[in-house]
Amino acid sequence: MRAPSSDQIVAGDTLLAVEQVSLRFGGVRALTDVTFDIRKGEIRAIIGPNGAGKTSMLNCINGFYHPTEGRITFKGVTRPKMRPYEAARGGVARTFQNVALFKGMTTLDNIMTGRSLKMRRGFFWQMLRHGPAMREEVEHRKAVEDIIDFLQIQHIRKTPVGKLPYGLQKRVELGRALAMEPELLLLDEPMAGMNIEEKEDMSRFILDVNNEFGTTIALIEHDIGVVMDLSDRVVVLEYGRKIADGTPAEVKSDQAVIDAYLGVAH
């Protein structure tokens, strides 16, 4: 059967399905028999206490880890294994728990690296400033400048990111992921280490990305208030197993979730 093209998957359809996924590291069971889906156009949160398996789940989705058992289906294609660059080419972009940017490079250049997968002409042609390569670079620069405007970071476009406060680095990392024009954006603790004002800004950008570009978003977040405000549906993991799945209101009143969070510092 041919896989549906992305425009055949409409809002509300399953974009990504995780079925009975287990992941082991030697004797450690990071994930056990986890099943859930992500619908096109939604904001899906993955929550759970420390060590619950949230990052491992994102790593399985974007191909950093390969599930020991189970299947992941993205845009109708089921795969036992996928490499991170295949995931990226297929439309999955990712940010990390600890910002992973080139600290000595400017904001502009860091976001530009997000375009590299989209560049048809390789580095050699870019170096030669060959005509078509020049035109392509102009197009990519325009896309990057649009993202810089969207994220309101014009004032730091030429600043090396290592010199920026943490909250702005997180925003630049979001910019680099957006430069890939993903269909599915995975955000690993996008508000970690932020003050209230920075969290509000980041929440607004996440909602705007979802509304304006229709990007489907899966995020890990420890701030339950933020999760409840932002997400359409929430999946809850504990000790690598799924213990609840539903709307924020359903999950908040679920006894297993209340028990899992009692006495846990976040």
Ligand SMILES: Nc1ncnc2c1ncn2[C@@H]1O[C@H](COP(=O)(O)OP(=O)(O)OP(=O)(O)O)[C@@H](O)[C@H]1O
């Ligand atoms: N590369 C690895 N090698 C061995 N064990 C690992 C590896 N990655 C994760 N684990 C283990 O898998 C379990 C789940 O870890 P994971 O980082 O996915 O949890 P988490 O919910 O993201 O935690 P946190 O909220 O603290 O980031 C933990 O017991 C962790 O120690």
